[in-house]
Amino acid sequence: MSIADFDYIDAVSRAESVDALHKACADLCEAYAFDRFIYGARIPTSFVKPYFIFISGYPKEWREQYTRNNYMIVDPTVEYCARSVTPLCWDGESLLKADNPEIRRFMSEAHDFGINSGVSFPLHTAQGDFAMLSFSSERVHENAGPRLQRVMPVGQLFTAYLHEAVRRVFASDVLTLSQVDLTSREKECLLWATEGKTAWETSQILSISERTVTFHLQNVQHKLGVNNRQQAVARAVALGIIEPQFA
Amino acid sequence: MSIADFDYIDAVSRAESVDALHKACADLCEAYAFDRFIYGARIPTSFVKPYFIFISGYPKEWREQYTRNNYMIVDPTVEYCARSVTPLCWDGESLLKADNPEIRRFMSEAHDFGINSGVSFPLHTAQGDFAMLSFSSERVHENAGPRLQRVMPVGQLFTAYLHEAVRRVFASDVLTLSQVDLTSREKECLLWATEGKTAWETSQILSISERTVTFHLQNVQHKLGVNNRQQAVARAVALGIIEPQFA
DNA sequence: GCCTGACCTGTTATATCTGACAGTTACCCT
DNA sequence: AGGGTAACTGTCAGATATAACAGGTCAGGC
Known part of the structure; x- marks a missing residue:
């Protein structure tokens, strides 16, 4: 890891606004030649209706379509990250061949917005939060190679600092429940x-x-x-x- | 991050024995010029008496002393990691000035075994596991500088893969409770x-x-x-x- | 000396859970 | 056609939790 990587982590640690958090993600995203990013967190305010926080660098239309269709329960990257602790490298091409027709439909719609491959970093906390940060690319064959190997360590660490920063910046009541x-x-x-x-x-x-x-x-x-x-x-x-x- | 770092992660992912896990940790520890390592995991088999797993590169005597004195509830690195998701860089010198006399005693005893500074990586999973990996050094002033900045991303990622590997290798009944x-x-x-x-x-x-x-x-x-x-x-x-x- | 908070105890009535009794219906697989 | 499993329903007795009443002790801070 170059010292430059640490600057992104430093930036997110110091962030005092949502815009600053957004910029820190966007900068890291660009540095590793990904096209878009999205961060999401689930706070266990309730089991039936938890609280969600998003910082999105995705197209607004795709976000709306995603929410409208409840794609969180279909999205295979969410499914993976919710149960795992290690990063996931995914590519739409192989997921388009998934058994589940809902997943195939989801991936083909994502394709229409230029989301074809990427990497997702899961995070779980002792306070019950679940968060994930994804970087996506328009390119299809991207789920291997040195670029992904390079982004994985810094992405995993960045996600942890990002989530801490989110809890600090979003000073909402729901985030103090565990206190x-x-x-x-x-x-x-x-x-x-x-x-x-x-x-x-x-x-x-x-x-x-x-x-x-x-x-x-x-x-x-x-x-x-x-x-x-x-x-x-x-x-x-x-x-x-x-x-x-x-x- | 150099590609070489990925080799340590690759090694731990492929490990099929406790010895192989131990060696992977020892190799990464050495690569970043730390003196010793220890990994510990708490599995929530019960709230009153959970199950613990350790992979230790610490002196046997210190481990025994630690267990005998129930130092897990005193150890400030455990305290930090149990609540956080980001790495902790610690040095014994400043902790020797802690308010809590138990912590001062703990750190001075650790000092006798050449544990003076280090870095600890926390991990929490959706299955309720809590794990941490620590690297320690005999040197005192070590809680800053480029070496620590370099180890942090790979250490954080390595810890996640290590824990997954532990769950695979320690094929104990307690690890299948969530199934x-x-x-x-x-x-x-x-x-x-x-x-x-x-x-x-x-x-x-x-x-x-x-x-x-x-x-x-x-x-x-x-x-x-x-x-x-x-x-x-x-x-x-x-x-x-x-x-x-x-x- | 007064006040506050943590900790402790009791009674009574009602709501809820738990275990053991004994079934039916629907669907999938061989 | 038979076997397995999920889902569903009923009754009854005893154990446990909940709510609302009304208190006492002790240590620490102002």
Whole structure:
């Protein structure tokens, strides 16, 4: 990696506006001779209706068509990145031969907008965010060769810094959900609840009364703004408020 | 990035044994003039007692001392990596001045084993794994400069491929927990349970009887091997079996 | 000395979950 | 035609969670 690559990471780290984030992506995109970029992030505000953030260097029409047709659940690059941690090099030509007819249709429509090959970088965080950054090219046979090998390390690292910057710049309420502060006792009760313990069992473990356990868990529910214990557990796990213990 | 860097990633991707993984890490460590490496992963088999995997290039005595003293909950690099997605460059000298006396003690003991500075790469996966790879150096003033800037992109990418390789090579049962296959109806009921819906509410949403919802959720409990709905929800979320919807 | 927050406990009524009983219908595959 | 699986439904008893009532203790900060 040349020192110049680090400048892109430096730029995105210092960015204080959406425009600056957009420019940092566009610059990196151009430096590696890709045509377009798009960044998307899914924030687990809810399981049924999460919150999405996009920074798009894609044609506006294609973005609208993508949203209108719910292509997020078809897009094979999203499917891959949602489950993986390593970059994906893709080319439309081979995906046009996919078994799934919806994928073939999706790729042929992408082709109409000059999206024929590219690379996508996945990112997952402890707070439950899922993000990905894609660079695309009009050229078809592009999923190999030294140019892709060169972009992969810097792209993977850039994506991580980009997402941190997004969380900083988009100072929205939805991004502070995981900052609920529970007391140590509340976390303790919640932890045992995730392990399937009843209030009575937890009371035995912590040597307190059953009533006290339900009291703490009720406070957790209020702090998290949820309806019941299941939802409290789901939220706390999804947002990384409680995590597997180190000791 | 030189093409040579890609060889390390290629090597770890092809690795079929723990020794091969160890060697790939050691080679990259040496290539960037670090003295030692260590990789650790936490698999969310349980919240109270998760499963750990290590590939260690650290002195055996230091590893034992680290385990004995439960230093995972003290180690500031672990603390950072557990919450972040970007690499951490650390040096013992400044950490020796930390407010927390436990951290000062930890760093001074690390110093005795020649661990004075380094860089740590965090990784989080959709399946709830947390992993990190650290390279350390005996030199003290090392947390800046071109050498660190050069290792960061390749280190970040290498860590992702390393973790994928670990999941492949350590073909343990604990690594296949997230492969439980639930039927679409079971997932649907579970999804609404994570949203705090009662069985009756879910039955109204799905236009089926309340009894059927509880039936599906009971099957989920049996498949996941858990005691109650809370634990089912916690597991499913933690392992990425259910995730925030794309549409 | 007062106030706040964390932590703790109790009772009662109702809502919900859980497990075990016993089935039906529809579809796919051999 | 038979076997498997998903999806669906019912009832009942006992365990558990939830909500709303009303409190007490203790340590730390102003």
